Amino acid sequence: MAEDVGFPEETLTRSLRLLVSLGQILLQNAQQEAAASLETFLPHKITTLFGLITAGGNFYRSIGVKTKGEAEAIWQKLYHRPAVREQVEELLKLENEWDSFLQSVDKGLQLTDEQLPGAKTADSLSPDSLFTGARSGQSVTLGQFLGQGQKLLLVLLGHFGWLP
Numbered sequence: 001m002a003e004d005v006g007f008p009e010e011t012l013t014r015s016l017r018l019l020v021s022l023g024q025i026l027l028q029n030a031q032q033e034a035a036a037s038l039e040t041f042l043p044h045k046i047t048t049l050f051g052l053i054t055a056g057g058n059f060y061r062s063i064g065v066k067t068k069g070e071a072e073a074i075w076q077k078l079y080h081r082p083a084v085r086e087q088v089e090e091l092l093k094l095e096n097e098w099d100s101f102l103q104s105v106d107k108g109l110q111l112t113d114e115q116l117p118g119a120k121t122a123d124s125l126s127p128d129s130l131f132t133g134a135r136s137g138q139s140v141t142l143g144q145f146l147g148q149g150q151k152l153l154l155v156l157l158g159h160f161g162w163l164p
Helices: 009-036 039-044 048-062 068-077 080-108
Strands: 131-133 140-141
Touching: 009 039, 009 048, 009 068, 039 080, 048 080, 068 131
Parallel strands: none
Antiparallel strands: 131 140
8 A cells, every 4th residue: 555655654664763763862862961051052062953953854865855744745645554653643742842842941041032122133144244153163254154055054043141
């Protein structure tokens, strides 16, 4: 019956199992690091999340898709199979656990996604905007990252220690 949907059930279950396993390990590591110190977790240990991004990308490649929607379309067609259903449910449970963990980190750091009073939302950033590179710790400009012919994921973390 898996052949009817044009995708091997075993490939999907193996890929889902690997994603869930890696996601659980990364979550456990992140929880331990955050429990040790939220203040050092954010600037120094948040790279754990990059492992999750890599695991997700590897999962997409292993099943030949580029988006979450495409992955969901595959597993929806095979969801009637117990092994697929079990792994999808484990993945959804893991998503909820990550969401809860990240919300607890936000709460612990007293962060919010709301705009600070009196702060103005930027419409754009100048290529001359100065940042600190997470890998090197050196000052870099936004322009140094742009135009390199690569897809770019920027994680901009603000430090508001100077606020009253």
